[in-house]
Amino acid sequence: MTKKINAYANPRIDRPEDRADALRGTVYADPVKIVWVGSMFLLGTIGSALTFSTSALVLFLVSTGTTLCLGHSLGMHRRFIHRSYNCPSWMEYLFVHFGVLVGLAGPFGMLRTHDLRDWAQRQPECHNYFSHSESWYRDFWWQLFCSIRLDCPPKIAIELEIANDSVHQFMEKNWMLQQLPWALVFFAIGGWAWVFWGICSRVSVSILGHWLIGHFAHNTGHRDWHVDGAAVQGFNVPFAALLTMGESWHNNHHAYPASARLGLEPGQWDPGWWVLQALQRAGLVSDLITPDDLAARPELVRCVSIA
Numbered sequence: 001m002t003k004k005i006n007a008y009a010n011p012r013i014d015r016p017e018d019r020a021d022a023l024r025g026t027v028y029a030d031p032v033k034i035v036w037v038g039s040m041f042l043l044g045t046i047g048s049a050l051t052f053s054t055s056a057l058v059l060f061l062v063s064t065g066t067t068l069c070l071g072h073s074l075g076m077h078r079r080f081i082h083r084s085y086n087c088p089s090w091m092e093y094l095f096v097h098f099g100v101l102v103g104l105a106g107p108f109g110m111l112r113t114h115d116l117r118d119w120a121q122r123q124p125e126c127h128n129y130f131s132h133s134e135s136w137y138r139d140f141w142w143q144l145f146c147s148i149r150l151d152c153p154p155k156i157a158i159e160l161e162i163a164n165d166s167v168h169q170f171m172e173k174n175w176m177l178q179q180l181p182w183a184l185v186f187f188a189i190g191g192w193a194w195v196f197w198g199i200c201s202r203v204s205v206s207i208l209g210h211w212l213i214g215h216f217a218h219n220t221g222h223r224d225w226h227v228d229g230a231a232v233q234g235f236n237v238p239f240a241a242l243l244t245m246g247e248s249w250h251n252n253h254h255a256y257p258a259s260a261r262l263g264l265e266p267g268q269w270d271p272g273w274w275v276l277q278a279l280q281r282a283g284l285v286s287d288l289i290t291p292d293d294l295a296a297r298p299e300l301v302r303c304v305s306i307a
Contacts, residue, residue, distance in 0.1 A: 047196030071098025103203035106175035217250035246270030
């Protein structure tokens with residue numbers, strides 16, 4: 001790439017500095033989250049405990065790794081939200097589908113949640129819901145079972161080519177039901193054990209892990225970068241690099257949100273980046289954005305060592 005890309009230009013945020021406020025708002029119990037997450041936790045815990053088998057465990061490991069890497073990391077985050085690489089439409093649809101299977105939300109729901117949190121964390125002040133700065137048990141309740149309603153939120157306008165895409169619209173409207181075809185296939189092959197382990201336990205662990213890494217990545221760890229003026233800083237969580245497919249290099253991501261590569265330093269393992277490189281060699285993806293392709297940010301400061 002020759003043209004430098006603005007590392008933090010988000011065209012979906014409609015001039016929030018004129019009227020939006022990231023600090024004042026109300027956290028409320030979300031009935032949809034309570035039913036969805038609660039049922040997955042209950043079925044995943046009890047059902048999996050009663051139906052354990054080696055094949056079901058293997059299915060859980062393979063399906064979890066696939067949906068987290070190709071779906072959540074490469075599909076939802078690096079491609080759908082940040083557009084940090086290019087790929088054919090069929091691949092984006094497949095990866096975003098895998099991302100929906102993680103069980104957090106539909107594609108538009110994920111995009112709006114991410115953009116709102118991303119914007120709020122970069123304001124001078126923001127609500128504790130966005131900063132994960134409450135006690136772990138309150139943050140657990142807030143993030144898994146609640147939503148926030150800001151008094152003066154920014155307007156998030158999704159690009160028309162994304163918002164009007166019929167496949168993404170279908171996945172948004174039916175994001176919970178997309179587990180069903182896979183559940184039927186798993187039941188036909190391995191019975192209830194495969195359903196409980198391949199659907200309920202996978203979704204439960206993915207949701208719980210997403211919150212847990214988010215809590216760590218905004219509270220403790222190592223930082224190479226400081227975003228001046230931002231209420232919330234990201235931290236790198238090295239022990240989770242492989243489990244999160246590289247997503248736990250969160251300080252790097254706060255510094256270079258548009259980068260397709262998250263593990264930037266030697267020894268920072270980034271499985272998602274490894275997969276993208278392999279797909280690039282196969283001619284399936286292109287235009288992978290790295291920090292070298294991004295314009296300088298005056299608010300970004302290199303740290304010698306901050307823990």
